[in-house]
Amino acid sequence: MEITHANRSKSENPLSERTRKNPWWIETMLVDGIKSRPRYNGLSVNKSSRNHVFVADGDGVNAIADLFAVHSQDIGGHVTIVFAEHNEGKAEHAAPLESISADSVHIMPSIPTAINRLAGVLHSARMGTQIYASGTEALIGLTIQLAQAYGMDPQSVITEHRGSFARRVQCVHCKGFTEDVRTNIVECAHCRTNLLVRDHYSIRHAAFQGVCVDAEVPGDLPQVIEAFK
Template structure:
């Protein structure tokens, strides 16, 4: 019999360095907001007819001939339409916050892609999406634990357990016997 580990279990996604999949017929780059130098360099390394780029932004601005600017609200629908038109051997490269990337990962999987066709850069922020295990509500942009559920107002411990179904981390109520007994807030890493 082995003693139990004192460390909390974790299943946080691991983001490996992103490299170009040379076997792809097309490369679709999708970025939320500002594009990093790494993202731009990878995009520039692929020949023009084999690539396209979507930029998710709520701001209206002119784009170059290679970039399609889409609002966040229209992005999932636009991606679904694009994936129906692109070759089956397309690779998607994603950059943005974690919830953004996993939402688009889900769209790609629903469209028939496999996980290996979706490459994700390291998230650009530490903000997390939080799934409350009590009311099943999602709270966005969580940066500290404990966090307050935006729906049921419970104080939630932000676990390092990531739900791919909800593209969110799991939150459980802290000290249900005495909800006023809270630990000091800790910034999430």
């Protein structure tokens, strides 16, 4: 029986002087014009919908509050809000919910639990339901992924980015996901491969793609920078 391993051996050698001085990987990490890179056009009201489902985390709730402050008269029908709290600034982030006129509000302790709650909402949703997602890229991506799983056009989800640009990254080698990535180089949380975080994005996986950065010389890494704050 042939057995393959997603992870590989790592060199114990310290980083080379060439690696410390040569930042060329940084320049090739983010490439303009990649079509899969998500774009967020900002929240707007779908006036024809009679069932509005808003999903947000962190500062994303302020985007919903701003929309209601200007266009509340255009939002007709049933309004549901699913909000994912974060450990930092819970009270501050949740406060705007009090100013929003909604029929039901679900405050969840994390993004995964908020997505699970959203699945329950969509399970009983009717034709013509409009989904809105605002907040971090991870929250928006997972919302779009779920909407697609329920047969909706992913491009129909109205989005607005607020807050951190930290990324959800899929390792192309072991297929595992690493959450809340803020640096250009990250160690895969599963197979421990050093990954270069690219702008290539998968809607199906709701994640940016990470590829092995030191395949030729294990342990020889480019400069690590905080690229996604």
